[in-house]
Amino acid sequence: MKVLVCVKRVPDTGGGFKLTADGMRVDTTNLGFTVSPHEECAIEEAIRIIEKHGGSSTVLTLGPQAAQEQLREAIAKGITSAILLEAEDYEFWDPAATAQAIAETVKSLGFDILLFGNESADTCNYQVGLRVAHLLDLPCVTGIKALEIQNNTAIAKRETKDGWEVYEVPLPAVFTVREGINTPRHPSLRGIMSAKKVPIEQKKVTKPASQIVRKALKKPQEGRQLEILGQGVDAVPKIVEKLREVGAI
Amino acid sequence: MILAILEIVKGSLTETSLETVTAARDLAQKSNDSVAALLMGKGVSTLAPTLKGIHTVLVAEDPHLEGYLPDALAEIAAYAIRQKSPKIALAPGTETGNDLMARVAARLNLGLATNCVEFSVEGGSLKRVTRLNWGGSLLEEVEIFSSPILLTLAPHALAAQSADGATPTVETLSLTLTEKALRVRMKELIPTEKKGISLTDAKIVIGGGRGMGSAEAFKMLEELASLLHNAAVGATRVATNNNWRPHSDQIGQTGAQIAPDLYIACGISGAIQHMVGCKNSKKILAINKDPEAPIFQRADYGVIGDLHQVVPALIAELKKLKGA
Numbered sequence: 158m159k160v161l162v163c164v165k166r167v168p169d170t171g172g173g174f175k176l177t178a179d180g181m182r183v184d185t186t187n188l189g190f191t192v193s194p195h196e197e198c199a200i201e202e203a204i205r206i207i208e209k210h211g212g213s214s215t216v217l218t219l220g221p222q223a224a225q226e227q228l229r230e231a232i233a234k235g236i237t238s239a240i241l242l243e244a245e246d247y248e249f250w251d252p253a254a255t256a257q258a259i260a261e262t263v264k265s266l267g268f269d270i271l272l273f274g275n276e277s278a279d280t281c282n283y284q285v286g287l288r289v290a291h292l293l294d295l296p297c298v299t300g301i302k303a304l305e306i307q308n309n310t311a312i313a314k315r316e317t318k319d320g321w322e323v324y325e326v327p328l329p330a331v332f333t334v335r336e337g338i339n340t341p342r343h344p345s346l347r348g349i350m351s352a353k354k355v356p357i358e359q360k361k362v363t364k365p366a367s368q369i370v371r372k373a374l375k376k377p378q379e380g381r382q383l384e385i386l387g388q389g390v391d392a393v394p395k396i397v398e399k400l401r402e403v404g405a406i
Numbered sequence: 407m408i409l410a411i412l413e414i415v416k417g418s419l420t421e422t423s424l425e426t427v428t429a430a431r432d433l434a435q436k437s438n439d440s441v442a443a444l445l446m447g448k449g450v451s452t453l454a455p456t457l458k459g460i461h462t463v464l465v466a467e468d469p470h471l472e473g474y475l476p477d478a479l480a481e482i483a484a485y486a487i488r489q490k491s492p493k494i495a496l497a498p499g500t501e502t503g504n505d506l507m508a509r510v511a512a513r514l515n516l517g518l519a520t521n522c523v524e525f526s527v528e529g530g531s532l533k534r535v536t537r538l539n540w541g542g543s544l545l546e547e548v549e550i551f552s553s554p555i556l557l558t559l560a561p562h563a564l565a566a567q568s569a570d571g572a573t574p575t576v577e578t579l580s581l582t583l584t585e586k587a588l589r590v591r592m593k594e595l596i597p598t599e600k601k602g603i604s605l606t607d608a609k610i611v612i613g614g615g616r617g618m619g620s621a622e623a624f625k626m627l628e629e630l631a632s633l634l635h636n637a638a639v640g641a642t643r644v645a646t647n648n649n650w651r652p653h654s655d656q657i658g659q660t661g662a663q664i665a666p667d668l669y670i671a672c673g674i675s676g677a678i679q680h681m682v683g684c685k686n687s688k689k690i691l692a693i694n695k696d697p698e699a700p701i702f703q704r705a706d707y708g709v710i711g712d713l714h715q716v717v718p719a720l721i722a723e724l725k726k727l728k729g730a
């Protein structure tokens with residue numbers, strides 16, 4: 158079994174956003190970087206598939222040299238190898254362009270299972286996985302929260318309000334994963350050390366013309382006025398009062 | 407033509423579909439254009455007369471269209487767009503709507519702006535759209551250079567409005583679906599058993615974060631919930647990643663979106679990815695021992711203190727009140 162996982166390096170924003178002066182991007186000074194929780198789960202799923210069925214797994218990103226950090230983290234957890242599609246101007250790639258570059262690269266590599274996040278952490282376009290599937294002429298099930306491989310068939314499940322939808326598709330196939338499909342592991346110290354030495358396959362890619370271009374970022378309005386109810390247990394009577402106001406008691 | 411591609415669940419148009427129709431009518435009015443809607447599925451033509459203020463309803467009732475068939479729906483929608491060359495085609499920005507439109511965009515090799523909340527029409531044509539980033543914590547204004555323009559509308563970005571007008575003309579689309587269009591097909595639906603009040607239906611939600619410290623500590627939140635009307639317990643990603651709670655309890659960008667009357671956040675720092683899941687709460691009450699925690703900038707009521715003291719004291723007080 159050969160499994161591919163695609164991830165995207167994004168700032169780990171935590172408590173709040175600061176935008177750059179031109180309003181075009183998130184100010185990443187003093188911020189760490191990460192991948193989306195959906196993608197962390199996709200990495201975990203790839204590792205589990207290989208542990209169970211044998212074979213190899215590859216993590217791929219289109220991004221800057223610095224994205225080696227995210228690739229090595231995946232290797233430290235148990236992914237076999239990594240591909241970096243190097244584009245320092247990656248912020249100006251649109252989903253169609255990203256999908257095109259990924260599809261061209263992986264077309265000849267014979268992956269049986271291609272995993273993506275359901276949507277990326279930052280731009281949330283919901284489409285790179287589906288576009289890659291279309292370009293490679295492969296079936297795709299999105300937003301899956303369970304995956305099982307039997308012979309050459311995948312049984313994928315999506316969770317909806319009404320229950321679990323079950324899909325059965327022949328491999329090779331593309332899946333976009335949602336957080337909750339598994340609980341991702343942490344890398345071991347040994348994993349982290351050996352991941353430093355794994356060579357990363359690199360290829361420079363150039364951006365085709367964009368169909369969608371960012372003009373500005375802005376923060377939505379937040380309008381709450383804080384009322385401090387008190388310190389520690391002294392606040393209890395006031396909490397009870399608020400619970401009464403909303404009809405909770 | 408502005409084409410609204412609609413989602414039908416259990417034989418009815420969804421609320422988000424009606425919002426999409428409203429947006430399509432608005433875009434058509436501002437650009438002096440006509441409005442059409444596309445209905446796909448078995449027996450959907452009965453819904454056509456309910457769509458007022460629309461000129462044409464395109465109907466595709468292929469007998470294969472039973473169960474969720476994303477590629478088949480995408481084939482039909484792409485065919486309709488090729489046939490009718492609308493200026494704009496839009497669908498609801500739900501999980502299925504985004505999935506469908508991405509399949510359509512890939513087939514037509516067009517750009518797609520998902521989860522739009524605002525449209526700026528100038529001189530009769532759509533210039534820019536504003537869309538959600540980071541699950542809604544940030545807004546992005548984009549310009550679309552491909553044509554027809556493909557969009558999805560973020561759920562509840564606007565309110566659905568009814569309209570008057572003549573009943574629309576119905577036009578049947580007939581195309582033969584290829585074998586390939588049927589290869590991704592839902593095989594079965596395993597219903598989930600409903601137990602207790604769900605996070606999204608609860609009027610009061612009590613959320614626990616890293617400050618809870620253990621799975622054990624969540625029992626205290628369960629007890630608090632049992633003392634309140636219509637209350638449920640949720641969690642942050644730290645709590646679900648530590649296996650203190652199942653992922654289905656997670657509130658936030660990659661978890662549930664809740665809108666209760668009151669959200670009580672216990673030992674939660676207020677990371678934007680968590681807050682985006684509870685920002686529609688009418689009121690937010692935060693219990694945190696750190697007065698500098700970002701959650702205090704996004705809450706209505708704040709209690710500064712150790713939740714392991716405050717919550718038990720609150721439970722004791724509520725029990726006392728119940729006993730009296």
Ligand SMILES: Cc1cc2nc3c(=O)[nH]c(=O)nc-3n(C[C@H](O)[C@H](O)[C@@H](O)COP(=O)(O)OP(=O)(O)OC[C@H]3O[C@@H](n4cnc5c(N)ncnc54)[C@H](O)[C@@H]3O)c2cc1C
Pocket residue numbers: 163164165166181182183193195196217218219220247248249250251252253254255272273274275276277278279280281282283284285286369370371372548
């Ligand atoms: C300052 C700035 C400006 C930008 N301007 C624009 C813009 O105007 N318009 C625009 O559309 N995009 C823009 N981008 C780029 C955009 O962030 C994406 O890289 C885009 O190509 C893919 O969209 P997405 O990640 O939202 O895709 P999604 O479809 O939401 O991603 C789904 C999945 O695809 C995979 N994936 C996504 N990107 C990559 C990648 N680079 N490498 C490997 N796998 C990946 C991941 O598995 C991800 O979970 C900008 C980014 C920044 C920070």
Ligand SMILES: Cc1cc2nc3c(=O)[nH]c(=O)nc-3n(C[C@H](O)[C@H](O)[C@H](O)COP(=O)(O)OP(=O)(O)OC[C@H]3O[C@@H](n4cnc5c(N)ncnc54)[C@H](O)[C@@H]3O)c2cc1C
Pocket residue numbers: 169170171191192193194278279614615616617618641642643644645656657658659660661662672673674675676677678679680683693694695696699711712713714
């Ligand atoms: C793309 C992306 C998507 C994400 N999606 C989600 C999501 O859907 N949901 C989600 O929750 N997170 C999500 N996250 C993670 C998010 O960024 C935060 O890491 C997470 O929400 C933090 O959880 P927390 O508040 O429990 O923990 P922390 O940030 O560690 O905060 C713990 C808080 O508890 C307080 N505390 C500790 N002990 C006590 C005590 N005894 N009494 C009172 N207070 C105490 C501390 O002062 C602190 O403020 C996502 C991240 C990314 C990058």
